[in-house]
Amino acid sequence: MSSKRERNDRKRAFSGRPKGPPHGPQKAAATGPDAGRTRRADGDRAARGRVDPDHLLWGRHPVLAALANPARRGMGRLIATPERAAEIEDGGLAPHGHRAEVMDGAEIARMLPPGAVHQGFVFKVAPLEGVPLSELADPAQGVIVMLDQITDPQNVGAIFRSALAFGARGVVVQDRHSPALAGALAKAAVGATERLLHARVTNLSRALETLAEAGWRAVGLDGSTDVDLADALDGGPTVLIMGSEGDGIRRLVAEHCDVLARIPMPGGFESLNVSNAAAVALYEATRPRRGT
Template identity: 45%
Template sequence: MAKKGHRPSKAAPSRPRFYGRHAVLAALANPERMVRKLWVTREAMAGLDVPSTLPVTFADAADLARLVPGDAPHQGMVAEVDALEDIWLGDLIAQGEGDRRPLVVLDQVTDPHNVGAILRSAAAFDALGIVTQDRHAPPESGTVARSAAGTLEVVPWVRVVNLARALDEIAEAGFWRIGLSGHADKTLGETLGGERIALVLGAEGEGMRQNTEAHCDQLAKLPISDKVESLNVSNAAAIALYAVATRG
């Protein structure tokens, strides 16, 4: 029987390489994550408890640097992993039934550093999860995992084919969909009530697409001064999540 709810996208299988202590240790600690290989320096391995079935290769720092992009800070650890299993939007919504944890919806935010930073803020403020469109969001990668500082393993990330339809499903579940936009008339604080909140953010520069705005219940802006035109999307997400967490 087909499962009800918005179907997750089916991305092609890939094996990203995670690097850095936070990302690698969090992957090893996640029972839902399959870690296939581990490259590590002997210094970094000291005190590390890894499954006996995991292939471990000792290498020096220079060798590890060849396994990661550019000058990425590997901190003596690189792991090859399987991407996590897809999550259903309906299942994620059901996990938050009865509480007021917010959802974060990203409209074509493609920079992996930004998505990683948003995952970290989502974990810090106990968000229910994040939702992105599959074709206009980065895949799981070492850059995302490093920027997320381990929180890629604990914050549910739903990828959907059609963001507008996903926003409809989110509304049907009782969420008040607030789109952050610099041209909104009201501030975020003025729009927050007691409802379950879904924060919708667009890419830096372009912002949300018109169709995405049309699927929001309310547009709101952050009360920033005119000294800056806008905030980086990850900074805006952190401030918005704080506002939701501290509302009356």
């Protein structure tokens, strides 16, 4: 006579259920040496499907702003979910003739960096090249923002957004030490990179010399000075120079400034994030002043 355990083992064999604890062998296979290779292979396949984020815009506001930009006429590959493609076509949101290639949301997500929120819109296109510095310099009026080695895309995008909101003429960035105006930067800018002029220059110090000859006054933000920003501004054409959070404005760039100024912080906190500081400085520089 067979024991109860033997009868149960036979039942499991005929029913196709494995012997042993229900999570035993499966758990070992999922966490064993082969599992690492499997996960890496899956990750490699996903990565191969992605596109260089320097050539992508994603999210509703960045993509629609790019579609409305005349400089984008005839450029790029527009991809959208079925709902967003219908919205673009029915709403006339692509005035320069772009037609959407329909793709489901999961497939779009595989093209993008992990965690990117695409909202059903992706535009595969080269970053804008910018305009000559002379186009920002003439006429000499208003405010220009210059970024000295600010490399964080979120910060640069937020500064573009604030510069557009406060009516700045444009943004000057350095060729070698600034991120492409695409990807996460464009998402943070919420379309401002498509609507606000920017100039890429090789040397910021020489750019400041050019702007000075055109009638611009350079005001560098520096928390260590005793001059408050409000006192440094005279209501004339102003270049606001923002440095990186770690090092601030570099020495040669600072030497080309007419004045270095700080944002007073009566609360006693040491400093602001550079994008927040830019917003405060832009507000102060663009608000009407008495006698101007």
